[in-house]
Amino acid sequence: MDPSRLPHRDLTVAFHTFGCRLNQSESDSLGGGFATAGYTVVDPATTADLCVINTCSVTESAEADTRRLIRKILKKNPNTFLAVTWCYAQVGVDALRKMPGIDLIAGSGHKMLLPALIQNALGKGFGKLSEPLIFHSPKISKDDFTLPTFAVFNHQTRPNVKIQDGCDFFCSFCIIPYTRGRERSRKFDDVLLEVSLWAAQGFQEIVLTGVNLGEYSCEDRGLADLIIALDAVKGLARVRISSIEPTTVSPLLLDYMGNTKLCPHLHLPLQSGSNNILSKMGRRYTREDYITFVNEAMDKVQNLSLGADVMVGFPGEGEEEFFETVSLIELLPFAYLHVFPFSMREGTRLTRMGLQNVPSSIIRQRSQILRDLSKKKKQTFYNAAIGRVFDVLFENNNAVGVPTFYSGYTDNYIRVRVRSSTNLAGQLLPVFIMGVTGDMAVGVLS
Numbered sequence: 001m002d003p004s005r006l007p008h009r010d011l012t013v014a015f016h017t018f019g020c021r022l023n024q025s026e027s028d029s030l031g032g033g034f035a036t037a038g039y040t041v042v043d044p045a046t047t048a049d050l051c052v053i054n055t056c057s058v059t060e061s062a063e064a065d066t067r068r069l070i071r072k073i074l075k076k077n078p079n080t081f082l083a084v085t086w087c088y089a090q091v092g093v094d095a096l097r098k099m100p101g102i103d104l105i106a107g108s109g110h111k112m113l114l115p116a117l118i119q120n121a122l123g124k125g126f127g128k129l130s131e132p133l134i135f136h137s138p139k140i141s142k143d144d145f146t147l148p149t150f151a152v153f154n155h156q157t158r159p160n161v162k163i164q165d166g167c168d169f170f171c172s173f174c175i176i177p178y179t180r181g182r183e184r185s186r187k188f189d190d191v192l193l194e195v196s197l198w199a200a201q202g203f204q205e206i207v208l209t210g211v212n213l214g215e216y217s218c219e220d221r222g223l224a225d226l227i228i229a230l231d232a233v234k235g236l237a238r239v240r241i242s243s244i245e246p247t248t249v250s251p252l253l254l255d256y257m258g259n260t261k262l263c264p265h266l267h268l269p270l271q272s273g274s275n276n277i278l279s280k281m282g283r284r285y286t287r288e289d290y291i292t293f294v295n296e297a298m299d300k301v302q303n304l305s306l307g308a309d310v311m312v313g314f315p316g317e318g319e320e321e322f323f324e325t326v327s328l329i330e331l332l333p334f335a336y337l338h339v340f341p342f343s344m345r346e347g348t349r350l351t352r353m354g355l356q357n358v359p360s361s362i363i364r365q366r367s368q369i370l371r372d373l374s375k376k377k378k379q380t381f382y383n384a385a386i387g388r389v390f391d392v393l394f395e396n397n398n399a400v401g402v403p404t405f406y407s408g409y410t411d412n413y414i415r416v417r418v419r420s421s422t423n424l425a426g427q428l429l430p431v432f433i434m435g436v437t438g439d440m441a442v443g444v445l446s
């Protein structure tokens, strides 16, 4: 970087984001902070003055991906000011500080202050540094929070809005309580303000995100209270919630699904259908609890779309445990599954439990069985929509790749494609579903 270009009015910043929807939402918010400070946010493929890597630490291979990307960026652009932040910066600060070429490392307690931290560093005349500046505290605050900056742009149709961070559940396999700290919630009014800003920009749907979303609680107001408050936001048509722990979904939340702006869509991590494995995972429900909850939700919520994460090859998972998972999935009306082959994460409780690892060839076979099952479930769910009319929110980009086709999602998360000679991007329109091809429903505007 050329220090003669300070102050930073014409500097560019590129974000490289790994991991979950929450990371994406936080990158978007930080992009807003940098834009407000005068930077231009550019595509990550561009050679930028500053690169921010928003890392994931959920598996060791996610950390290896970060290290690979750091080397790749520096090879292409050795002069870029490189900032590494989020989960890997929190738990892997010692490994990162030894990597040449990193200029700034910001752990979880400091990440949302990145524009100011970098501004200060550059304001003192820093170009590339011989040693990284490190902003890191082993302890992460438990206080409720506001976000210092909001996204000012979003390339997606449905912005992710962060409302919660951290987790107190400490499942045996999970590093997140260590990387993101304990549960805390974003201030109620701060959430309302951000959502109102998105709606004023013309976005009709937002997705509420957090690590343990159902634990949202700010001054005695929970997720259901937030849904009611968001119902009053002008211009907003839909609120979707991202993944939510089954034990944290309140009856009130189910009542609101489909009866307010809250979409009838639940992504409920299952992880395993075996009580033996669920207990070793430290999950807070049994197979029977999960089945009861899903049956209640299906009875209560019309057109509910049910998705789940399933982990395959957790240590100690024998044939019997795996087929308990298969039988549970066959039993329940899932619309789709996200299948995750297990990989051990250093620093978690599980590493000390001495359980027998499952060979990787078996994990691959079992994952394939579940992916095939997921395809069948999705087909059944989509087929049930044929002959009916759903409102579809069309994507801002033409995802199908042919100029006259547009695709979007129904409130219950069916992807639908229609042919149109006018631009449908960003519009919420009724569509008659005629059939299903591949992984999409096909319809006509009705």
Ligand code: SF4
Pocket (backbone or CB within 6 Å): 167, 168, 169, 170, 171, 174, 175, 176, 177, 211, 212, 245
């Ligand atoms: S609920 Fe369990 S898996 Fe989910 S973030 Fe918390 S500890 Fe991790």
